[in-house]
Amino acid sequence: MRTTSQLAVLALIGGLGAAWHLYGEQYGLPRPLALVGLEAAPAPAARGGGQGGPIGVAVSPVRVGTVIDRAEAVGTVRARDSVSITAKVTGIVTAIRFQEGQRVREGDQLVDLDAGAVRAELDQARALFDDARSQVVRARQLQPGQSIAAQRLETLEAVARQTEGRVRQAQARLEELRVAAPFSGRVGLRQVSVGALVQPGTLVTTLDDISRVRVEFSVPEVFLARVQAGATVVARSSAFGDRRFTGTVAVVDTRIDTNTRTIRVISEFDNADEALKPGLFMTVEVVLSRRDDAMLVAEEALDPLGDRNFVYVIRDNRARRVEIRVGQRLQGEVEVLSGVQPGDHVVVRGIQRLRNDAPVRVTETLTRPTS
Incomplete structure (x- = not known):
């Protein structure tokens, strides 16, 4: 008992x-x-010190560094301008004026359609117009004493206007037979051959301007207030190994997708070497904020208790247990929002043997993250 x-x-x-x-x-x-x-009662001697003497510890200074908050997402590359080149009218292909994959300039002709009938119609319309215009000029140049009925002059002028309209109509039809590039870019695969009969809407090829591309992605709605136009975006693809592409946020959608609770973001990237192709899958990181004066401590210095965090700060050769507020976690380091000051030395080795206000002896000072 x-x-x-x-x-x-x-x-x-x-x-x-x-x-x-x-x-x-x-x-x-x-x-x-x-x-x-x-x-x-006497306690066993601590490692590195005599009985009841200071405890040997390794410390690391609180340093100032840069902390960047990022949001990760996946996106798809889109051309800045992209269009499917199609025929406007019915016609026979008489010439292909581009090579697949060729870079073309705005206005370059890509395909010729048979325009013989339209050119003949244009020539006829021009002849009739020239004749009607000559009659109007002669009527207006009659010598004094010679007269012509006003109604006759009005008729000649009406005929001239009518024939001029036919000329413009034929010219417009001739222009429709000219399949040209609407902007500078790179053409895709050819979809027609010489001698083929094309109808309005028949696909001829594609044209993409990829000297500058867009990468579209979505982020959770919780980042809505933090994603701003002009923010830096870093993208990578398994197709390019360790290469990183840097762009900026161009547009943030005005609506949130109610099904996924995400918001669509469009970023733009310079693509002078045209490495990025439309449709390419990308992993992106968008910078939400950047703090160049963040306080950082080694991750090993943390002494957690539940959802709270403490560190031992060396002051007057004693270990003071201080509660800190933790921010971003980095590799081997943790951002500290409050509780310490730059230059403070915190214990990173020997924490298990410490208690608040325990006397300590610094055996090593580490200037870099220990993990």
Whole structure:
């Protein structure tokens, strides 16, 4: 019975000690009386120090660095301008004036259609117009004393206007037989051959301007207020290994997709070497914010307790346990939003043997992240 009671007392004292070390040290509460006698007993010598002496620790300074918040997404490359070149009228293909994959300029003729009949009609219309115009000129140049009925002059002028209209109509039809590039770009595969009969809407080829491309992607609506036009976008594709492409946000959609709760974003990239092709799958990172004066500590310095985080800061050769607010997590480092100052030295090795305000001896100072 006595043994059981003694064990219960020891367990109670042990529980009080653990609770005080977790919370009492942090808030400056006095030690429970039950611990005073126990802590007065000699403790084993700490590694690196004599019995009851300072504890040897490795420290690292709080440094100032750059922290970039990013949102990741997947996107698809689109040409800045893209069009399917089609025939406007019915006709026979008489010449193909481009090579597949060739770069063309705005206005370059791509395909010729048989225009013999239209040219004949145009020549006839021009002849009639020239004749009608000559009659009007002669009528207006009659010598004094010679007269012509006003009605006759009006008729000649009406005929001239009519024949002029026929000329313009034939010229328009002739222009429709000319299949030309509406803007500068690179043509795709040829879809017609010489001698083929094409109808209005028949696909001839495609034309894409990819000297500058768009990458379209969507991000969750929680980033709506943080994605701004002009923000930096970094894109990569497995097709190009480690190569990174840098662009900017051009447009953020005005509507949120109610099915996916995402918002569409369009970014633009210079593509002078035309490496990016329309339809290419890309992984993108859009920069939400950048902080060049962020405070960073080594990840090993954290001493978490539930959802709170602490570090041991060296002050006057003692380890002060300080609560911090954590921001972005980087590789081997953690951003600290509050609780420490640049230049403070925090313990990164030996934390397990520390308690608040324990005397310490710095055995090593690490200037780089330890992981």
